[in-house]
Amino acid sequence: MWDSECESQAGRDYDDNGVLSSTKHGVQTDRFEQRGKSWFVATDIPSDFLVQIGDVSFHLHKYPLLSRSGKMNRLIYDSRELNLSRVAMDDIPGGPDAFELAAKFCYGIAVDLTATNISGLRCAAEYLEMTEDLEEGNLIFKTEAFLSYVVLSSWRDSILVLKSCEKLSPWAENLQIVRRCSESIAWKACANPKGIRWQYTGRPIKVSSPSWNEMRDSSPSRTPVPPDWWYEDVSILRIDHFVRVITAIKVKGNRYELVGAAITHYAMKSLPGLIKEGGEEGGATGVGVGVAHWKGGRHMIVAGNRDDPSSGAQIRDQRMIIESLISIIPPQKDSVSCSFLLRLLRMANLLKVAPALVTELEKRVGMQFEQASLADLLIPSYNKTDTMYDVDLVQRLLEHFLIQEHMETDSISEKHTFERSNNSNAKIRVARLVDSYLTEVSRDKNLSLTKFQVLAEALPESARSCDDGLYRSIDSYLKAHPTLSEHERKRLCRVMDCQKLSMDACMHAAQNERLPLRVVVQVLFSEQVKISSAIASSTIKETGDSHYQPMVQNRKTLLEGTPHSFHEGWATAKKDINTLKFELETMKTKYLELQHEMENLQRQFDKVSKPKQQSAWSSGWKKLSKMTKMSNMENNNDVGSQCNAPQARKAPRRWRNSIS
Secondary structure (H helix, E strand, O other): OOOHHHOOOOOOOEOOOOEEOOOOOOOOOOOEEEEOOEEEEOOOOOOOEEEEEOOEEEEEOHHHHHOOOHHHHHHHHOOOOOOOOEEEOOOOOOHHHHHHHHHHHHOOOOEEOOOOOHHHHHHHHHHOOOOOOOOOOOHHHHHHHHHHHHHOOOHHHHHHHHHHHHHOOOHHHHOOHHHHHHHHHHHHHOOOHHHOEOOOOOOOOOOOOOOHHHHHHOOOOOOEOOOOOOHHHHOOOOHHHHHHHHHHHHHOOOOHHHHHHHHHHHHHHHOHHHOHHHOOOOOOOOOEEEEEEEOOEEEEEEEOOOOOOOHHHHHHHHHHHHHHHHHHOOOOOOOOOHHHHHHHHHHHHHOOOOHHHHHHHHHHHHHOHHHOOHHHHOOEOOOOOOOOEOHHHHHHHHHHHHHHHHHHHHHOOOOOHHHHHHHHHHHHHHHHHHHHHHHHHOOOOOOOHHHHHHHHOOOOHHHOOOOHHHHHHHHHHHHHOOOOOHHHHHHHHOOOOHHHOOHHHHHHHHOOOOOOHHHHHHHHHHHHHHHHHHHHHHHHHHHOOOOOOOOOOOHHHHHHOOOOOOOOOOHHHHHHHHHHHHHHHHHHHHHHHHHHHHHHHHHHHHHHOOOOOOOHHHHHHHHHHHHHHHHHHHHHHHOOOOOOHHHHOOOOOOOOOOOO
């Protein structure tokens, strides 16, 4: 169906090898001769017409050119000079090479048509107006036939012709050569690979890939073509032509993950700074790649050579590539990896890509933020001088993620428990990622407390089942900022929930001198509550009382979610904490003993007191009154013999019950 043998032979004057010739010619010759930068016709008739194209000159004859070129007719006959013998054509598409082939065709010399020269010759024929009105089977008709029946039926030729159109703008666009080649490539890329037997091994292709016909006619014993067989070939195209091909492939309904992988492959080849860890240098754009080392990480820097005047153009080319790639990424969530998007975002910020496209890229990252890694998030603050890393960018990415999660949660019905579980797991992964990022950026002395606090509190409380990672980042921030005031340290620690700390984190926090004392007390108290709740819970299970609810219901969940980040170097701390707990229990025992003694004293006091509540002073005066009365009675008995009986019976004086 695509073989050149299947095309119609009507109106063709080139053989099966693509040799094109004219059936009519006015000057007998079989070749052109080149002398330096000048071309001459090998004939005895002297030339009477000079065509100058740049620094190349063609010494020709008027009649062969006039018989087939409408432009030559107008230039010669419409000229004010009666005998015009010289004309300049610096703007001819394809340059001297294309004009040479067109001139040979006018003289009847056989021209070898190939995929590398057909686009230039077709544009030159259009420029020279070599139409059917002047001669049947003129150059426009024959180059069009070769394009339609030979080039577009071949995968290799379509790629090469589209590549050759890079220097023919806007002629190739206006003549629909780019569109037709792009659609031909897209149609073949979307074909079912199971029906193709082909020899591609996955190695980079230096010149061109096997032709489409070779793919079809290869031996059945060959390895079947992989689904990504077309990535390498389309990656050699210029970015605007690559965009045309990818757009056509998307229209034809190819799988979005294959399209995304093709975009990633193209970006890796065209943007050397996109490669992790400075794996390669140079590349398609020739822009230098360097690796800058920061404390806590490394990142890529792409910059042109200052001594190279073309570095500005290279940076503009890279900016255009990034902007074009952002515009053609499929809208599906997992069409490209989050790591690729973040590296693309890093270069977009460095090269100052259009803000609207950067915002669109940030939203794409937010859609799959849970897939990001810490290394990809450490994006330097290229346009700022206050912080080492762009914390504001990560804050925006997190906001886009939360907005997307909220929209997905609203769209999920109550029956879709699996989707809700995935959303919850995504938030947990993002929380761990943010905690790790905070730990890394907290070492920056220029990071303000407000930025740290805003990023730490951006996630909802349900996203963190354990605050160990958050505690580690707080401790790292306190270590890097020793001059914080007591109020600032308390404000920093408010972002952490002491009840969500693991046993190891609590032990570390209990002896952490950088933490405020109030926070240490809260940590110890919360751990004591956890232990009491765990003991009470085990006791209730043994007794079978189901009405008791422990204070910390998700204790098991907290322990399972505890990372192993606080085990290192804490053997001594555990001993100190155990000693502190023993002293705390001793103080508690003494307190209970004192409370028991106080209760005994209270009971004794209640026994000696009357039912009516009287003051201590009143009780004391009553006791003293009784003692005085008894003393007076004894004195009366002793003096009874000396005193009269009526005097002895006189009642003693009563004491007042209160002090006035």
